Amino acid sequence: MTGDDGTVWEYETVRPPRGPTMEEASDPKETLNELGQEGWELVATIDYSGGGTKFLVFKRPAQGDSDE
Numbered sequence: 001m002t003g004d005d006g007t008v009w010e011y012e013t014v015r016p017p018r019g020p021t022m023e024e025a026s027d028p029k030e031t032l033n034e035l036g037q038e039g040w041e042l043v044a045t046i047d048y049s050g051g052g053t054k055f056l057v058f059k060r061p062a063q064g065d066s067d068e
Helices: 029-037
Strands: 009-014 041-047 053-061
Touching (some): 029 041
Antiparallel strands (some): 009 053, 041 053
16 A cells, blocks of 8 residues: 555554453553564454454555565
């Protein structure tokens, strides 16, 4: 996807960590910091229709050709 300034973006989605009951979220700070160090920026969440977060959506400028 291309931004208004001509930047080409790549995207990543991550499922938030869940506790044993699947209703308790674990603190995702470690995962968020790792992705931040790789240049990813959290831009949105995708929620379940009944509440709760299904995916965290990240973007960063595209690194060139990638098979990911």
